[in-house]
Amino acid sequence: MRAGIITIGDELLIGQTIDTNSAWIGEKMSLAGFDVCRKITVHDKREDILNALSDFTGKSEVVLITGGLGPTSDDITKPALCEFFKTRLVVNNEVLEMIGQMMMRRGFPMNEKNSKQAEVPESCRVLTNAVGTAPGMWFEKEGTRFISMPGVPYEMKYIMEQHVLPEIRKLFTSQVIVHKNLMTYGVSEAVLSDLLEEFEAGLPEEIRLAYLPSWGINKLRLTGTGKSLEEIKDLIDRQVARLYQTIPDLIYAEDEQTFEEVTGRLLAQRHKTLCTAESCTGGNIAHMITSVPGSSAYFLGSVVAYDNRIKTGLLKIDPAIIGQHGAVSEPVAMAMAENARKIFNSDFSVATTGIAGPDGGTNDKRVGTVWVSVASGSGTLAVKHVFGTERIANIRRFSLAALDLLRKQIISG
Amino acid sequence: MRAGIITIGDELLIGQTIDTNSAWIGEKMSLAGFDVCRKITVHDKREDILNALSDFTGKSEVVLITGGLGPTSDDITKPALCEFFKTRLVVNNEVLEMIGQMMMRRGFPMNEKNSKQAEVPESCRVLTNAVGTAPGMWFEKEGTRFISMPGVPYEMKYIMEQHVLPEIRKLFTSQVIVHKNLMTYGVSEAVLSDLLEEFEAGLPEEIRLAYLPSWGINKLRLTGTGKSLEEIKDLIDRQVARLYQTIPDLIYAEDEQTFEEVTGRLLAQRHKTLCTAESCTGGNIAHMITSVPGSSAYFLGSVVAYDNRIKTGLLKIDPAIIGQHGAVSEPVAMAMAENARKIFNSDFSVATTGIAGPDGGTNDKRVGTVWVSVASGSGTLAVKHVFGTERIANIRRFSLAALDLLRKQIISG
Numbered sequence: 096m097r098a099g100i101i102t103i104g105d106e107l108l109i110g111q112t113i114d115t116n117s118a119w120i121g122e123k124m125s126l127a128g129f130d131v132c133r134k135i136t137v138h139d140k141r142e143d144i145l146n147a148l149s150d151f152t153g154k155s156e157v158v159l160i161t162g163g164l165g166p167t168s169d170d171i172t173k174p175a176l177c178e179f180f181k182t183r184l185v186v187n188n189e190v191l192e193m194i195g196q197m198m199m200r201r202g203f204p205m206n207e208k209n210s211k212q213a214e215v216p217e218s219c220r221v222l223t224n225a226v227g228t229a230p231g232m233w234f235e236k237e238g239t240r241f242i243s244m245p246g247v248p249y250e251m252k253y254i255m256e257q258h259v260l261p262e263i264r265k266l267f268t269s270q271v272i273v274h275k276n277l278m279t280y281g282v283s284e285a286v287l288s289d290l291l292e293e294f295e296a297g298l299p300e301e302i303r304l305a306y307l308p309s310w311g312i313n314k315l316r317l318t319g320t321g322k323s324l325e326e327i328k329d330l331i332d333r334q335v336a337r338l339y340q341t342i343p344d345l346i347y348a349e350d351e352q353t354f355e356e357v358t359g360r361l362l363a364q365r366h367k368t369l370c371t372a373e374s375c376t377g378g379n380i381a382h383m384i385t386s387v388p389g390s391s392a393y394f395l396g397s398v399v400a401y402d403n404r405i406k407t408g409l410l411k412i413d414p415a416i417i418g419q420h421g422a423v424s425e426p427v428a429m430a431m432a433e434n435a436r437k438i439f440n441s442d443f444s445v446a447t448t449g450i451a452g453p454d455g456g457t458n459d460k461r462v463g464t465v466w467v468s469v470a471s472g473s474g475t476l477a478v479k480h481v482f483g484t485e486r487i488a489n490i491r492r493f494s495l496a497a498l499d500l501l502r503k504q505i506i507s508g
Numbered sequence: 509m510r511a512g513i514i515t516i517g518d519e520l521l522i523g524q525t526i527d528t529n530s531a532w533i534g535e536k537m538s539l540a541g542f543d544v545c546r547k548i549t550v551h552d553k554r555e556d557i558l559n560a561l562s563d564f565t566g567k568s569e570v571v572l573i574t575g576g577l578g579p580t581s582d583d584i585t586k587p588a589l590c591e592f593f594k595t596r597l598v599v600n601n602e603v604l605e606m607i608g609q610m611m612m613r614r615g616f617p618m619n620e621k622n623s624k625q626a627e628v629p630e631s632c633r634v635l636t637n638a639v640g641t642a643p644g645m646w647f648e649k650e651g652t653r654f655i656s657m658p659g660v661p662y663e664m665k666y667i668m669e670q671h672v673l674p675e676i677r678k679l680f681t682s683q684v685i686v687h688k689n690l691m692t693y694g695v696s697e698a699v700l701s702d703l704l705e706e707f708e709a710g711l712p713e714e715i716r717l718a719y720l721p722s723w724g725i726n727k728l729r730l731t732g733t734g735k736s737l738e739e740i741k742d743l744i745d746r747q748v749a750r751l752y753q754t755i756p757d758l759i760y761a762e763d764e765q766t767f768e769e770v771t772g773r774l775l776a777q778r779h780k781t782l783c784t785a786e787s788c789t790g791g792n793i794a795h796m797i798t799s800v801p802g803s804s805a806y807f808l809g810s811v812v813a814y815d816n817r818i819k820t821g822l823l824k825i826d827p828a829i830i831g832q833h834g835a836v837s838e839p840v841a842m843a844m845a846e847n848a849r850k851i852f853n854s855d856f857s858v859a860t861t862g863i864a865g866p867d868g869g870t871n872d873k874r875v876g877t878v879w880v881s882v883a884s885g886s887g888t889l890a891v892k893h894v895f896g897t898e899r900i901a902n903i904r905r906f907s908l909a910a911l912d913l914l915r916k917q918i919i920s921g
Contacts, residue, residue, distance in 0.1 A: 133521075
């Protein structure tokens with residue numbers, strides 16, 4: 096079963112609006128068992144809309160269209176739909192009444208634009224919209240169902256959830272698709288795919304594996320397709336178990352969980368507290384941790400010691416250690432973590448010292464070098480990493496490296 | 509001049525990743541004078557990629573392609589490109605060397621997949637990628653230029669900014685389009701458009717004004733179109749001067765500058781230093797400040813005092829003040845700023861205390877309330893704001909409010 100998506104609107108093409116509608120629709124349609132095979136974005140222009148509609152006709156079972164409806168853009172999309180489906184605009188009394196009621200509720204008088212909104216192509220089936228003025232419209236042509244919806248996200252979602260998804264599930268019940276995500280950290284996509292070569296070779300034909308890398312994190316997605324939900328879920332579960340056997344140290348979470356959510360949950364479960372002592376990450380780890388609601392239960396605070404005087408002053412690092420080893424060194428990272436843990440009186444502490452770039456590198460310690468350290472009741476660990484040259488990416492990667500070390504230390508107790 | 513966008517990747521179709529690349533590309537291409545007429549998203553599948561390429565051939569001057577490159581998906585996109593452009597894969601030595609250097613820097617061994625990444629279609633022109641392993645590739649067919657880039661946003665942006673946009677600007681120079689952005693902060697889009705009603709009415713027909721709101725910041729973009737660069741620049745300059753007259757307090761920068769860049773530049777120019785004392789912003793202000801290259805010249809560090817014990821301990825706030833007024837109060841915000849300034853021995857300090865939510869609000873102090881304070885040699889100021897209920901948005905808005913107060917104090921100081 097194939098589905099397509101058409102999004103209409105100049106604002107999507109010139110970058111003024113990021114298209115979140117199609118991601119939402121794509122997810123719902125995938126979960127309903129469809130292969131979402133193509134997405135097209137076009138201008139509010141008659142010809143462009145007609146071309147997009149033609150592209151899908153007879154090739155996809157369902158096409159979801161959003162945007163191009165509403166008081167200002169109606170003039171183009173609805174006549175284009177009429178032309179394509181060889182029909183004409185007629186006033187729909189049910190829609191007219193709903194619009195009248197909505198305007199009354201909001202205290203606005205009906206105007207000519209509102210009554211024009213009650214016009215729909217005669218051959219379509221109207222899908223009522225209780226949260227806006229533009230209704231959904233269901234067309235069929237050469238075996239393809241076209242559903243046109245307004246672009247306002249909550250109106251689109253209302254029509255999808257109230258009308259489209261239930262009807263589609265009734266019409267197409269042949270196939271089930273199940274997705275499962277495992278979040279991994281620690282090796283590059285290339286290394287990961289080497290490690291998983293045998294795993295991939297052993298996948299049953301119902302299950303596909305996708306690599307979704309982003310900022311040093313590789314999301315692994317298993318997708319199972321078949322007739323029986325039970326069977327596919329069972330197949331997926333067995334592959335998840337195999338993945339845990341193959342790369343036990345690399346999987347840090349299931350589904351879409353972030354590092355900060357995972358470490359936060361681990362701390363909360365154990366009633367443990369955390370502080371950070373950050374140099375090169377400049378407060379980003381504290382920011383990540385405190386982006387999670389409820390983080391005040393386990394996060395005490397941070398010292399961002401960007402200047403060496405703050406390392407020796409507030410964090411009480413012996414200036415001789417910095418003098419001997421440099422600020423970016425194992426002993427300084429460990430002293431930062433240990434001293435912060437004492438100052439904050441926390442169970443765990445995380446420290447970073449490194450060179451985010453673009454400047455500040457030396458032959459000895461190049462840009463991208465970081466020492467991360469974690470201190471806890473069971474001791475202090477420090478690990479060195481060398482990443483790339485891009486400052487923002489480095490700050491992010493340094494922070495993830497620190498949180499990964501923290502996660503492992505919390506688990507190992 | 510028409511431009512098209514192709515984004516490749518299953519994750520974009522099934523809604524796991526929201527496509528921000530194409531919005532960014534759409535904006536840049538529009539600003540370069542192109543009509544971005546169509547955007548297509550397809551699977552990592554040979555046939556789908558070939559179809560998408562065909563759709564644009566001879567119809568658009570430029571087609572930007574992102575995604576489908578990288579160690580695991582290379583196998584599909586690159587052969588598809590070879591098939592479409594009737595060429596074959598060959599190892600590119602320059603790319604091979606760059607990948608080798610990058611892997612060495614990161615301490616990973618080269619593997620077979622990495623060297624496969626150095627293979628490029630023979631007929632393409634390679635656009636080097638200094639921030640990742642997959643290069644950009646420039647093809648031409650029937651008057652259409654196709655540029656294939658990796659899907660990792662900062663890699664795509666690097667290739668666009670270093671190679672694609674400069675070359676495209678050289679190739680297509682028929683009409684002059686001049687953009688000028690003014691960054692404003694302090695009032696909503698609706699209030700701003702009221703304030704600018706008269707200004708807009710007085711715009712010459714060559715100049716358009718667009719409002720681009722995002723996270724409390726309203727970017728105003730003036731776009732001038734015409735034949736003569738001199739004339740259009742002159743017209744724009746006059747409108748910029750009018751804007752400064754109309755809303756002098758609201759414009760904090762020109763062009764795309766962020767608050768952290770502006771405040772950083774102001775501090776650097778004056779040889780002044782800064783520290784932060786953050787409660788509800790949890791290190792985000794320090795993170796914003798230190799995202800700017802060179803920030804170590806003026807930023808000393810931060811105390812993130814998330815827990816009240818850290819406010820009274822490390823920041824030495826009198827517990828009686830917290831007891832009397834609560835942690836979210838004017839006296840606490842001012843004491844945080846003043847004490848941090850002393851502890852760090854800095855010229856300026858910024859402090860925040862508030863309730864980011866979703867929990868922690870009371871009848872008296874609801875979620876979204878924040879006190880921001882700035883201390884300097886000329887005294888201490890504190891301002892209260894009440895924003896919304898969404899945690900991430902609040903952290904961002906609290907930080908901007910603090911940086912705006914800082915900016916005004918630096919200028920007036």
